[in-house]
Amino acid sequence: xxxxxxxxxxxxxxxxxxxxxxxxxxxxxxxxxxxxxxxxxxxxxxxxxxxxxxxxxxxxxxxxxxxxxxxxxxxxxxxxxxxxxxxxxxxxxxxxxxxxxxxxxxxxxxxxxxxxxxxxxxxxxxxxxxxxxxxxxxxxxxxxxxxxxxxxxx
Amino acid sequence: xxxxxxxxxxxxxxxxxxxxxxxxxxxxxxxxxxxxxxxxxxxxxxxxxxxxxxxxxxxxxxxxxxxxxxxxxxxxxxxxxxxxxxxxxxxxxxxxxxxxxxxxxxxxxxxxxxxxxxxxxxxxxxx
Numbered sequence: 001x002x003x004x005x006x007x008x009x010x011x012x013x014x015x016x017x018x019x020x021x022x023x024x025x026x027x028x029x030x031x032x033x034x035x036x037x038x039x040x041x042x043x044x045x046x047x048x049x050x051x052x053x054x055x056x057x058x059x060x061x062x063x064x065x066x067x068x069x070x071x072x073x074x075x076x077x078x079x080x081x082x083x084x085x086x087x088x089x090x091x092x093x094x095x096x097x098x099x100x101x102x103x104x105x106x107x108x109x110x111x112x113x114x115x116x117x118x119x120x121x122x123x124x125x126x127x128x129x130x131x132x133x134x135x136x137x138x139x140x141x142x143x144x145x146x147x148x149x150x151x152x153x154x
Numbered sequence: 155x156x157x158x159x160x161x162x163x164x165x166x167x168x169x170x171x172x173x174x175x176x177x178x179x180x181x182x183x184x185x186x187x188x189x190x191x192x193x194x195x196x197x198x199x200x201x202x203x204x205x206x207x208x209x210x211x212x213x214x215x216x217x218x219x220x221x222x223x224x225x226x227x228x229x230x231x232x233x234x235x236x237x238x239x240x241x242x243x244x245x246x247x248x249x250x251x252x253x254x255x256x257x258x259x260x261x262x263x264x265x266x267x268x269x270x271x272x273x274x275x276x277x278x279x280x281x
Contacts, residue, residue, distance in 0.1 A: 016178045017234065067222060070229060071247035078240045087236075095233040102174060102226050106167050112222040116255055121219040123167035 001107050001136060006032040008143035009103060010096045015150065018092055027089060031096035035069075038062040055129065058109040058120055067112040070101055107136065162204040162216050166223035169197030173227040173265075180234050184276055191269060194227065198265075221250050221261070228264050239268060 010032040014020055020028070042060035043050050050056050063069055077094040084090050104110060109122045126132050176190035201223070205216045225247055232239040246262050253259050 013174065013178065017180065067225060067247060067251060070225065071244055071251075074229065074240060074244050074247065078236070078244065081236055081240070091233060091236065094236075095230070098226070098229040098233050099174070102170060102230060105222060105226055106170060110222070112218055113251065113254060116251065119215050119218055121215055121222060122163065123219065124161040124164045125167060 001103050002140060003033050003036060005136065005140040005143060006036075006100055006103060008140065008147050010099050012143055012146050012150075013099060014092050014095055017095070018088060020092075024089070024092055027093055028096050031093040032100060035065055035097065035100045038064050058111050061104075061111065061114070063115045065101075065104070066110065066114045068115075070098070073097055107132070162201050162210055163219040165197050165204065166201045166220050169194045169201065170223045170227050170230075172197060173230050177230055177234055184272075188269075188273060191231075191265075191272075195265060195269060198224065198227075218254065221254070224261075224265070225250055231265065231268065235268065235272075239264065 007029050011020065011025070011028050014024070014028055018024075039056060039060050042056060046056070046060075064073075074094070077090060077097075080090045081087055081094075105121075106123055106125065109120050111118050111120055113119055126135055172190055172194035176187050176194060179187040179190065198220075201220050204210060205213070205220055210216050225243075228239075228243045228246065232243045242262060242264055246264055249260050249262065253261055
């Protein structure tokens with residue numbers, strides 16, 4: 001899923017669960033996109049095909065983007081929750097990261113056992129790449145609208 | 155006429171979406187949270203039943219999708235109700251990897267335990 005959608009979707013969910021103030025937005029944005037940094041080496045290596053097809057599959061995801069990464073990041077966050085006094089902000093960061101995994105799992109193709117196995121998993125919410133683009137665009141617009149309305153109401 | 159059938163992975167995905175929606179109500183409306191969370195557990199049961207049917211029984215990717223959806227559901231839930239559940243979730247994450255690679259099943263039913271705990275907590279909550 002695109003970076004913008006991750007930020008907008010996580011903002012909506014976090015604001016409904018915890019409520020957000022202005023300083024939280026940077027935390028939400030950072031922890032919504034931080035997982036996608038692992039795509040950079042793949043994009044640099046396959047720049048032409050990524051630009052041509054506007055798509056990179058599950059092979060662009062490193063182990064940090066899969067189940068083992070989720071376990072290790074959760075371990076880091078659980079230590080942070082024990083050490084840091086402002087538990088709310090750690091919980092917001094953790095939730096943003098977890099929701100990133102959830103969205104990628106629901107929308108794209110993933111390899112949860114990577115690097116131990118390359119078995120690919122797909123949820124079958126759409127059947128063609130065109131449907132995926134439409135779904136992604138539509139969802140981004142909807143959550144963009146929610147974000148815009150929540151900012152207007154402030 | 156042929157009945158339309160959903161893929162077990164799609165049902166696992168719906169269950170996961172229900173978990174995400176349920177946590178929205180975790181603090182403000184415990185009753186609605188319980189209702190939606192129960193629906194997500196029901197979707198999970200249905201997925202498990204479907205993947206053990208003749209049509210899907212030998213498909214490893216379906217089992218993997220089911221287990222991954224379970225772990226992600228736990229992660230969403232325990233990012234809110236973190237103590238001591240987040241620690242148990244981490245153990246469960248590595249148990250899932252171990253179970254799949256060793257072709258064994260040693261996984262804690264954490265969401266089901268949490269569901270019972272949450273209801274008990276609200277029934278026996280002191281006024």
